[in-house]
Amino acid sequence: MDQRKKIRSGLPGLDEIIDHLRIGDNVVLQVDNIADYESFVLPFVRTSLDEGRKVIYMRFARHSPIIDDNENVKVYHIDAEHGFEAFSTQVHQIIAAEGEEVFYVFDCLSDLLYTWATDLMIGNFFQITCPYLYELKTVAFFAIYKNMNSYETISAIRETTQVLMNIYNVRGQTYIHPVKVIDRYSPTMFLPHIKQAQDFIPLTSSSDASKLFADMSLNVFDAPRRHLDYWDRMFLKASDTYEKVKFSRIPSAEGKNLVEKLCRMVLSRDERFLELLTKVFTLEDLLQIKSSLIGSGFIGGKAVGMLLARKILLEDENFDYKKILEPHDSFYIGSDVFYTYLVKNGLWKLRMEQRKPEKYFSLARVIKSKILSGVFPENVKNHFLRVLEYFGQSPIIVRSSSLLEDGFGNSFAGKYESVFCTNQGTLEHRYLEFENAVKQVFASTMSDDALMYRLKRGIADQDEQMALLVQRVSGSYRKEYFFPDLAGVGYSNNIYVWDEKMSPKAGMLRVVVGLGTRAVNRTAGDYARIIAIDEPLSSPLTDFDDYRQYAQRNIDALMVTKNSMIGIAFNDLLNEIDDPKLHYFAQRDYTAEKMMKEIGQQDRQAWIINFDQFLSNSTFVGVIQKMLKCLEKFYAYPVDIEFTVNFKDLDHYQINLLQCRPLPAKGLKSKVVFPKHIDFQKTFFQSHNTFMGGNIHYGIQRIIYVEPETYSRLSDLEKYRVARCIGKLNSQIEKENMTVLLLGPGRWGTSTPSLGVPVYFSEINNITVLGEIAVKEGGFTPEISYGTHFFQDLIESDIFYVALFPEGRGGVLQTKLLNHFQNLLPELLPLSASLGEIIKVYDVNKGMHKALEIIADVGKQKAVCFFK
Template identity: 45%
Template sequence: MNSINRISTGLQGADTVIDFLRLGDNVVWQVDSLEAYAFVANRFVCQAVNDNRRLIYIHFGDHPRLVDESALRGAGADFQIYTLNAGVGFESFTSAVYRIITFEGRQAFYVFDCLSELQKYWCSDLMTGNFFQVTCPYLFELDTVAYFALYRNAHAQDTVARIREVTQVLLNLYTIDRQYYLHPLKVWERYSPVMFLPHLLTESTAECITDSASTAELFSTLQIQTKKLDYWDILFEEAKPYLDAPLSEQAPTKDTLLNLLVGKESRITSLCREYFTLKDLIEIEAREIGTGYIGGKSIGMLLARKILETRTPHICKGYLEMHDSYYIGSDVFYTYIVQNGCWHLRMEQKKKDKYFSAAPKLQERLMAGNFPTTIKEQIMLMLEYFGQSPIIIRSSSLQEDNFGNAFAGKYESVFCPNQGTPEERYSAFMEAVRKVYASTMNREALEYRQNRGLAQKDEQMALLVQRVSGDYHGSYFFPHCAGVGNSSNLFVWDKNTDSSKGMLRLVFGMGTRAVDRVNTDYPRIITLDKPERPPLLAYGDERKFSQHYVDVINLEENKFQTISLEEAAELPLKTNIRLFLEPDHELARQFRETGQRGRKIPDIINFSRLLRHTDFAKVMEDILTILSAVYDYPVDIEFTCNFKDKERYRINLLQCRPLQTRGLGKTIKFPERLDKSHYYFASAGNFMGGNVRLPVQYIVFVKIKPYLELNESQKYAIANQIGVLNHILKNKHAILVGPGRWGTTTPSLGVPVRFTDLCNMDAICEVSYDSLGLMPELSYGSHFFQDIVESNIFYAALFQKDAKVHFNEDKILTKENVLENLLENSKEEVIYSDVIHVADLGDDGGEIYSDIVEQKLICTDKHL
């Protein structure tokens, strides 16, 4: 090799032993003390200065700088010192280092503080290894030379092995009797017969220790690496002796573990500190795979259960199903990204100009990754624990289920029927994990984060692995009923409803049909002040607007499946099926009147007996009331319910999160003596968003007849054009009015927009056209509802058959259609002005008035 490629360490003896350094070398020193690392680092710095090299010092440790800045300046060195805060977290810190390396470019020389210092901030060997596996290859790619250090015996063997795998040079430096001994462990593409023996370093040489007696004597004085625990594990082991200590002595340790599992100070953290004990935190960590935060969804579920256990022990003992969930820590998500070579793509996607464009490729890579062996082994143990019980892998990101950011439905949750051999079950589990990880790059999730100013914040994805709640019913597995509950019910249709009692959105079978706007199906909406209050339906419509299909897990076919109500009703349910279903009495009457007395009367899902003959509704009301009171905030929960016989049942609390609502607000004074000719629309009830007086400048109206004449692809084009208008009309007081359901996945039932296509609207309105089969859905409690509530969008449903509803379509259409004017600078190839009518209400505009107590809503011309 030419001498120009030989780079000195600044220690002649070391240069002799390892045959100098090369461009691209990452050099990791295992040392006993910071002083030992400072010794070799400063020799390297002095040599680099003498060789006129560009020198970079990355300082992040909680100690004085290793490099003397004044000496460097005095020597006229070309250098830069970057002081970084590792406490901001792995992603932010690593990204900052990545940007520095990119900026400094090729053939720069680096000194990093000791990597072991990162444990003080991240408490995880896993993340220390991830940082090095990300940084080392990038430095190598740019032909740099970089110094790192590790404190000997301070890291798990697996971490050292991962660092050894990617570094070019790994050296042990021992300090014995004030003398330094060099023992190379890895020197890439260099070799000599004595290179990997210990050497005594002097000022000018390195004395190789070759005889067995001297070597044995030397190494016998050293501590052998026997440490196998991650730094994380040690912290939790050291916490266990405090379990029997007084609470005051437990507090500092408890706070440390709380910060590791839950995160830094927030309203949720404060609640966790109040309700979780030290024992709780140790037990949570015992069920964690990997390290890091357990994420918002896991915290919400655990905290809600702990609140009920503390405040209402009778509910826990008598009604609550136990859980035995596992948590895959947020550090594992980063490990997955690093292990599968996705970090560079992640850095690209973080750039503002590539936020959306780089996401599909990163998503594709995330769908093809695997876990390292150590994580795989832990997952296999978990799967052995669950056996062949169905499980669900749920997203539990750091930003999820928190105050103000629910991320409802933005990330995947994947059911695993969990049948087959251990290898088959692991393969299916990994596929589910990949789907959840890849969902962080879903367009809707990216837009959600961007709209809430979260695009550049770390979004670490932990996972919640839960045993699916339910039982075997023939070849199917499902709970008897499931749903969502809200402690505040702002969507009411009867002025006598007590909205503070909350509501449920209940389905038979798996809860998926409760959290989504499901085609052709309607969950049962239950107001908890009067659970038996009938739904808001015209006489004879109960069957039409009820649940017709049931979601189940097919154990024989090892898949999630939807079956008909008729098939589900024939299954052995192990309880009284009449708690959930009863004969359709209205249809029976029709059969009698038409002389069809012999016909079989089909069932209808209405939960009437469940609500009349059990205390289920009262228990759910109590649960919501307690949780809301402790949160000091409305809450949203997901749950299942399973019966053992006619009366005994268990509720499984799957999820709890804060639910943003406007509340009642101040009473709004309505305009006096208005003629209906002034109304664009009016209704008694069927709205959501509190007491409001909203200005209206634009009404975006989708006309029913020309919409239904479109083919399916054209209907999706209408949805896309609504999305363009949503962007153009941001902050311009626009409302959206259309037929049937906004956000449906079936274009024949409404306009199939995504929520991000209407998120800038001040209000949305769903209009019924009964004769054409288009009806709004009172979707309070669904993911669509969560988005509306979080975004402070006012919602109204106009049932035109209701005598108290007035919809003046002609008044909207008499206004000039300004659609073409709004879209003139857009890239829309076709402008659907015959379907979409955008009415500009002129200089005065219009207003929406609503009053919850009076259940009154109008949208009218503006009256000052």
């Protein structure tokens, strides 16, 4: 027997049927219209107010208000347009703030279908909200429309709620039929009851009950489709409409309307993207996407960018891209699968707690661990198996494609995981590898870098579901290695130009041999080739020694015999595999071969990857420029792309367009003017051809300087300590709103401490100017990072970057000018005072020199930082 406190419903007849409501009850009414819901809710509200109860009305639907203006009822207006996460979070926060024994009335949940499109998310919302209401000893009323939601959603609600009742209106009579009433029972409780005045009379006669349900069945149309989710019904309608218009060259008004609706359901909420998408996408395109979609919801920014770019190019009348674009056969894991995974694994409450500022990072690590150990529902597992059966044993990659990723203003470049699956072995082994890859990408939503990025960009509270893009890896086998001939990134704008003849509007490329991981990541000891599209053979490098030093040495490949991605030395590969295509990208290094012979390696060849033959003899650069400009024109915005290229020969190749997104380039900004004379004695540093970030003229207030020589002598553990200290100084900058110059040896953000300072980007994101110093003795070498995820972070955060070569390339760095200033590190971070010999912090508006300025001009390719 239920011992919870009894609560009056406001309808004595209903109280008699179910032995009253109880504290903790969630009451769900299945109704034909909102008026039927009101007839049960309003008596409950009046009675509760008369008894001095606090009543809350959650208002979010398009239907007329259930409760008219009533000063005794507190109304919360919640916008469902921002998506499931934002909506659920706001409801959760309201419930938490209102506390225990509060009574709630919610608008009809079925109305959320017009915004969310998928029943699955309504079921998820109820499954996370109902237990919390029960925990806080509330009573809450909900409604859903009959025959509008799928059986799966109704099942999820039935399993979760305490009270579920159907309300019928048949031949002018009102009936109530309790379906579930937890912990209460009577011989007639679960029979249909007819309303007579204030009473409800059970239909104890089988003939009366049969007649009632026979009459109700006459009002149910399209019965087979009731089994379908609203989402599926929309696509069924789209399919029917497409069959009607597919032979017509002029799309119908109904077809256009459906395209817009489906784009909002599957592709994007962003109005700027929707404007682009509805220009080119057809019902056929959207039905094709649906056929490759696992689950429901959005396919995410990365998938949308890839599909949109391909569609734009294939419809371009100025060039036949069909001949050169490699077809794709991608699958998409809908964003609803991610949230359902969290809900089914009991992680939603933790996620709500993680929203609190004091738990934002700490609880995220707990959630990340639990995501990696979670379990998928059987129906999702079956879909995963279908994907693996389709791809067979072809290598695949599971890529993040979140809702906010690759959008206007937010790229999330490198913040989320992408995981290669070699896809070898038994189906069971391949399935386990694939499932772990999916979990790994899901878990990356809780990485420190991703969380800091969202926080910094003011989008921590926005709906950020993780969809996934599953793609066949582009490339071919060379013995046990699998990789594409070429991979890279392309930009329609080039703000890193090193020659006055170059135009920033011409664009640039960053290319590597093998998998594209080395094109987008700063890799220890390796350098991608940067190509100015209008001067492809030009290079900022000056001699053969530079080419040798700043070349790609290793390539990334999938090694199928080891089921893993590996890095292999290019020279080792060419000495093991005779592949003439790889010779397109390299030239023999006879000096190195002579040195090898001297140490007994007679038969080995040495090669330097420089791409000169490829750039001189292939049409590729011209084609990729057309591609970039076509996309830029359609977007009316600079873009960047990721691609792979596979060759038959230099003139016959196929490009696989993997990704396209708006490029948040800062451009040239305003014109700058150098002073007529800058005293060399007061020049702190000077750089030619080794900076990026457009034209700038800043006053610098603070310098943070990591002393290279002392840093080089530290252990790796101590170098990581230096990095964390930089992060703390970075946090202080945000509070003080200062312009800060950060200088240090080698590469910022490296994962290899011997090459630089291993900071996370979130530990330097408040810096104004970032400088990397080349130091021969320590082995520290900067990398012009244009085209990497690190670069993307720099331009999104508007950080100017400069590589300093004090011993060459016309560079100047006079650190002796800092000797006049006091090191503020012990004062700013007393617990890190012992690092004072390594980390110097100077406020340069104090002391002997009153002001420090930096001026950079892209056209002149000159940057100077000097004391006035």
